[in-house]
Amino acid sequence: MNTVDEHTEHGHHAHGAEEPHIPKDSYFIKVALWLALLTALETSTYWIHLGGFATPALLIMMTIKFFMIIMIFMHLKFDNKLFSLMFYIGLGLAIFVYCVALSTFQFFAS
Amino acid sequence: MALIASPTPTQSLGVFRRPVAATGWRSWVFTVDHKKIGIMYGVVAMFFFLVGGCEALLIRLQLAAPDNTVLSAGLYNEMFTMHATTMVFLFVMPMAAAFANYFLPLQVGARDVAFPRLNALSFWLFLFGGVFLNTSWFLGGAADGGWFMYSPNSSRLFSPSHGIDFWVLGLQIIGIASLVSSINLIVTVLNMRAPGMKLMNMPVFTWMVLVVQFLLLFALPVITVALFLLSFQRNFGAAFFDVDKGADPLLWQHLFWIFGHPEVYIIILPSFGIISEVLPTFARKPLFGYKFVVFSGAAIGFVGWGVWAHHMFASGLGPVSVAVFSVATMLIAIPTGVKICNWTLTLWGGKLWFSTAMMFAIGVIVLFTIGGLSGVTHAVAPADTQQTDTYHIVGHFHYVIVGGAVMGLFAGFYYWWPKVFGKLLNERLGKWNFWLMFFGVNLTFAPMHILGMQGQPRRMVVWPEKLTGEGFFNLQFWNQIATVGSFLIASGVFMFLVNVVVTAKKAEKAPLDPWDARTLEWMTASPPKEHNFDTIPTVHSLDEFFHRKYEEVDTDKGPRLVKVRSAEEVLAAEEAKADAHIHLPSPSYWPIVLAFGLPVIAYGVIYNLLLSVVGAAILLLGIFGWVLEPSVAEDSDYDPPTGESETKELSSVG
Amino acid sequence: MADIAVHESVTSHDDHGPAAHGSITGISNNKLAMWLFLGSECLLFGGLISTYMLYRGRHGSGVGPAQLFDIPLTSVSSFVLLMSSLTMVLAVNAAKRKDDRNTNLWLAVTGLLGALFVGAQVYEFTAFYHEGVGFTTSLFSSSFFTLTGFHGVHVSIGVIMLLAMVAIISRNKVAGDKAEAVEMIGLYWHFVDVVWVVIFTLVYLIPA
Numbered sequence A: 001m002n003t004v005d006e007h008t009e010h011g012h013h014a015h016g017a018e019e020p021h022i023p024k025d026s027y028f029i030k031v032a033l034w035l036a037l038l039t040a041l042e043t044s045t046y047w048i049h050l051g052g053f054a055t056p057a058l059l060i061m062m063t064i065k066f067f068m069i070i071m072i073f074m075h076l077k078f079d080n081k082l083f084s085l086m087f088y089i090g091l092g093l094a095i096f097v098y099c100v101a102l103s104t105f106q107f108f109a110s
Numbered sequence B: 001m002a003l004i005a006s007p008t009p010t011q012s013l014g015v016f017r018r019p020v021a022a023t024g025w026r027s028w029v030f031t032v033d034h035k036k037i038g039i040m041y042g043v044v045a046m047f048f049f050l051v052g053g054c055e056a057l058l059i060r061l062q063l064a065a066p067d068n069t070v071l072s073a074g075l076y077n078e079m080f081t082m083h084a085t086t087m088v089f090l091f092v093m094p095m096a097a098a099f100a101n102y103f104l105p106l107q108v109g110a111r112d113v114a115f116p117r118l119n120a121l122s123f124w125l126f127l128f129g130g131v132f133l134n135t136s137w138f139l140g141g142a143a144d145g146g147w148f149m150y151s152p153n154s155s156r157l158f159s160p161s162h163g164i165d166f167w168v169l170g171l172q173i174i175g176i177a178s179l180v181s182s183i184n185l186i187v188t189v190l191n192m193r194a195p196g197m198k199l200m201n202m203p204v205f206t207w208m209v210l211v212v213q214f215l216l217l218f219a220l221p222v223i224t225v226a227l228f229l230l231s232f233q234r235n236f237g238a239a240f241f242d243v244d245k246g247a248d249p250l251l252w253q254h255l256f257w258i259f260g261h262p263e264v265y266i267i268i269l270p271s272f273g274i275i276s277e278v279l280p281t282f283a284r285k286p287l288f289g290y291k292f293v294v295f296s297g298a299a300i301g302f303v304g305w306g307v308w309a310h311h312m313f314a315s316g317l318g319p320v321s322v323a324v325f326s327v328a329t330m331l332i333a334i335p336t337g338v339k340i341c342n343w344t345l346t347l348w349g350g351k352l353w354f355s356t357a358m359m360f361a362i363g364v365i366v367l368f369t370i371g372g373l374s375g376v377t378h379a380v381a382p383a384d385t386q387q388t389d390t391y392h393i394v395g396h397f398h399y400v401i402v403g404g405a406v407m408g409l410f411a412g413f414y415y416w417w418p419k420v421f422g423k424l425l426n427e428r429l430g431k432w433n434f435w436l437m438f439f440g441v442n443l444t445f446a447p448m449h450i451l452g453m454q455g456q457p458r459r460m461v462v463w464p465e466k467l468t469g470e471g472f473f474n475l476q477f478w479n480q481i482a483t484v485g486s487f488l489i490a491s492g493v494f495m496f497l498v499n500v501v502v503t504a505k506k507a508e509k510a511p512l513d514p515w516d517a518r519t520l521e522w523m524t525a526s527p528p529k530e531h532n533f534d535t536i537p538t539v540h541s542l543d544e545f546f547h548r549k550y551e552e553v554d555t556d557k558g559p560r561l562v563k564v565r566s567a568e569e570v571l572a573a574e575e576a577k578a579d580a581h582i583h584l585p586s587p588s589y590w591p592i593v594l595a596f597g598l599p600v601i602a603y604g605v606i607y608n609l610l611l612s613v614v615g616a617a618i619l620l621l622g623i624f625g626w627v628l629e630p631s632v633a634e635d636s637d638y639d640p641p642t643g644e645s646e647t648k649e650l651s652s653v654g
Numbered sequence C: 001m002a003d004i005a006v007h008e009s010v011t012s013h014d015d016h017g018p019a020a021h022g023s024i025t026g027i028s029n030n031k032l033a034m035w036l037f038l039g040s041e042c043l044l045f046g047g048l049i050s051t052y053m054l055y056r057g058r059h060g061s062g063v064g065p066a067q068l069f070d071i072p073l074t075s076v077s078s079f080v081l082l083m084s085s086l087t088m089v090l091a092v093n094a095a096k097r098k099d100d101r102n103t104n105l106w107l108a109v110t111g112l113l114g115a116l117f118v119g120a121q122v123y124e125f126t127a128f129y130h131e132g133v134g135f136t137t138s139l140f141s142s143s144f145f146t147l148t149g150f151h152g153v154h155v156s157i158g159v160i161m162l163l164a165m166v167a168i169i170s171r172n173k174v175a176g177d178k179a180e181a182v183e184m185i186g187l188y189w190h191f192v193d194v195v196w197v198v199i200f201t202l203v204y205l206i207p208a
């Protein structure tokens, strides 16, 4: 009984020392090109006026960039899920408490 | 202190020598051993408990008679602010850290925490931060804005002394200490468990401490932001709380209480963990509903993030916010109630052994229930508008904090003393200690509910003769009872100190397993060896140690648990398998050097930025020394004193 | 606030070798610690961002964000920081291949790009100051400088770590697992970048 497999507890995918599979340089360069493109689109809203459409569009692009970086550059997609869990708890709590706090100031009403 | 010659220091990387003293003061100052660090945390926290206690007694002396003049109004403000700050940040939290440091690695079957040097860093930061904070008393007066330091009352205009600057920077340093140790302990629990120690095999104390570390991890950065804003305002002229420029005072309140409410659980959960160890041990049966206790602890940790604004009902939040937060707050009562039921059912039908530790644990259940019930009444917003900022609140939260948290810590002292020091605390003095504190708490804090409903405000330096009132509800009588009660508590604490001295003097050693305990920390020598376990135990179940001593045996009355092995035999079996070459992390100079940089920076922020530059230089020196230092000196291997035992695989460093 | 933690993670070898791989979850202590720290940092930056969002409109009759910000300049510096994330990834991959030369090269490039970003920020701050928007001017300015200043300090610490790492690698003084040390700095660096992604959108691009 002393060889109980612990890994299942954390949804771990592999045994002990096994390294996660990390893609090659070319893949990361491709991702960086996409990020650059998104940034270009974001900045273009400064010159091209989208009206009420701008804010949601910007927020969506921001979110995509955010997750591309943490999932791919920071390896969350390939790594042990425990890392994701730890980070997402912090991220989720931050979004939750600060949005609630701002809403008591009627921040989102305006 | 005697300086015993130490072995030659190791030459590492040609540059840095590591300290290797095993005895004398150096063995403490440079230690990275979680047990020594735990003891140091405990000693320093106890000292601050006495400081905070004296402050409380002065407050109560001032309020013992109408229009009293023991303290001036200004000094009174400093007194209650520093009393609260000291008790919360310099006593309860670090005392919980003392227990966590000492027992977490033992309870999960590890040889040390995940980052031993960071652990030492946390301790020194806490000590220096606490000392820094208290030097304000001698440098123009301590902070006087109340422990939640509301803006704009905390601005230069209303508090021109440096007190609040000390408070802000001191808490910042102590905050770093807690943040670092929270990361350290979480990694320890998640990663360093002995084989077979599944999460649901962990002792409840470990679980509760884990929840607390997560709360710290995510709550501390919020107060950090608030403290930065305040110190930028006070020291560098930022506008954050400047109402003239259109600032919103509620910003501080939100930031403070987003941190502050989780803080309440940070204070109480370690004590819950301790009594969840003590009750089953002395009731001689397993904890009732282990899973419920664990899950409700985690649930408290989660829901605790959604209720902070109940501290702000009287500040004009708006009806929707008040209603939402009011209901959310009432929800918290559910998991808390679950715990109380589980503890009570653990006692039910057990063969109770009323040791001092057990009495304190039962005291926690009783006092916490009283405090919790009056707490639920504050969740009802209209009732709270009546009670808030009166002595009623002071009565309520002291029932919870002193009755719930402090009494639980005392249960821990009596329960674990023989493990840490190898001697049993005196039970007779212990009973005195308990009853004095128990009656003292009730005499001090029950009358405060009455005083509050009669309208005596909190934080008020005098109550005037002409408002004293008549008959049963007059202020004079109940204020005096409360003051007498506070001295009863003090004499209870004094009994404890006497007990410590008496116990230190006596020669008699405690038996290895005095309480017939259940968890892994008892499966070690008393006090534990430097490397904790001769061999890392393999865990098969919750209450592993108990199950090694007891086995189910068929008798004519059916299967029964019978003691088949003594603790000594269990331990001997482990020792026979002792690992060779146990790498222990070596002592280091750098944690204390690094930690010392921060208060220097902080003094600089207050007095002269040049000093901050010096502090930063010390900090950098510490960091570089740290980075380039190999963490294990070659000669710090431990080998069991046996003859030709075959060399086993290197054990983990811990 | 607790960037000290980073240093332990970067260089601690308390738990390499048998300990790291023998850990019950099979993951490294250092990496777990780093992710916990980053989770905690979310609440730090969240607080600063919220403070800014609350106060961004409060500048009285003084200069506000719309008149002040130089979007083309900030776009360029944002782009620079974003690309430094790419070079960081390349450094991490090179370290995984045990290719010291390229590791050092990409670490140095990353550090340089980071320094460029900080330089642009210093330029931006002085320009604002000359337009009459100082740290103490208004609620808007205090919260703007605090937020972006905090981020700038994080970047600067990152630059120092990168350059120190280059020095340590070239002198071959890495105690413990080199690839992991580089990866750890990488995590920190990408996080700082990701925070800027948020700041760039919320502070600069979305009109107040």
Ligand code: HEM
Binding pocket: B053, B056, B057, B059, B060, B080, B081, B083, B084, B085, B087, B088, B092, B145, B146, B147, B148, B267, B394, B398, B401, B402, B406, B444, B457, B458, B459, B460, B486, B489
């Ligand atoms: C052990 C005996 C203790 C006594 C006799 C005591 C007494 C008091 C008294 C009389 C006050 C009210 C001051 C006022 O409103 O004018 C007070 C305030 C307070 N106490 Fe205690 N206390 C004790 C322990 C503790 C502990 C252990 C904690 C926390 C861990 C604590 C936390 C506080 C807090 C937060 C306040 C509110 C301060 C403020 O209004 O800013 N106390 N205490």
Ligand SMILES: [Cu+2]
Binding pocket: B260, B261, B264, B307, B308, B310, B311
């Ligand atoms: Cu609360």
